[in-house]
Amino acid sequence: MPTESDIKKAVADYLQYKENQGKLWYARLNAGDFIETRGNTRRRIKGVGKGTADLIVIQSTNVQTQYKGQAKGSPYPIARVTFVECKSSKGKPSKEQLEFAERVMGLNCRYFVVRSVEEVQNILGDKG
Numbered sequence: 001m002p003t004e005s006d007i008k009k010a011v012a013d014y015l016q017y018k019e020n021q022g023k024l025w026y027a028r029l030n031a032g033d034f035i036e037t038r039g040n041t042r043r044r045i046k047g048v049g050k051g052t053a054d055l056i057v058i059q060s061t062n063v064q065t066q067y068k069g070q071a072k073g074s075p076y077p078i079a080r081v082t083f084v085e086c087k088s089s090k091g092k093p094s095k096e097q098l099e100f101a102e103r104v105m106g107l108n109c110r111y112f113v114v115r116s117v118e119e120v121q122n123i124l125g126d127k128g
Contacts, residue, residue: 001089007115008054008086014117015057024059024124051096053083053104053111059124082110082123089115 002010015026030047059082062075083104085097093101093113101111112123 004086004088004091007088007117010117011055011084011086011114011120014120015055018124018126024057026055026057028055029053049100051094051098051100053085053097053100055084055086057082057084057124080110082112084120084123085111085113087113087115091115 018024019026029052031050031052032047034045036043036045059080060077061080062077064075065072105111114120
């Protein structure tokens with residue numbers, strides 16, 4: 001049974017493959033603070049806030065205006081923002097993760113909890 005870390009790595013590998021094809025842009029979002037050491041120098045690096053999703057994906061897509069079920073005008077491009085939280089088969093989102101999901105969905109972003117690369121493919125509309 002894959003761990004959350006295994007799923008996160010597999011999803012990130014898949015997203016990197018799609019980014020290399022020019023199909024999307026993604027970034028891993030690390031929560032918490034980190035200490036970086038270079039020689040004798042140490043500095044604190046601030047990550048994203050607690051509850052933030054594991055990954056952000058930005059894709060280009062088109063929208064079409066409709067009136068009474070009929071397409072009107074030309075389609076125009078928009079950016080579609082998707083946040084992805086990776087969990088193991090038994091993992092559940094924390095209170096902070098659920099609050100983050102509610103906040104970003106209120107901003108018209110998409111948010112999904114995934115347990116496999118196949119789920120990400122379906123979410124992003126990848127036919128293979």
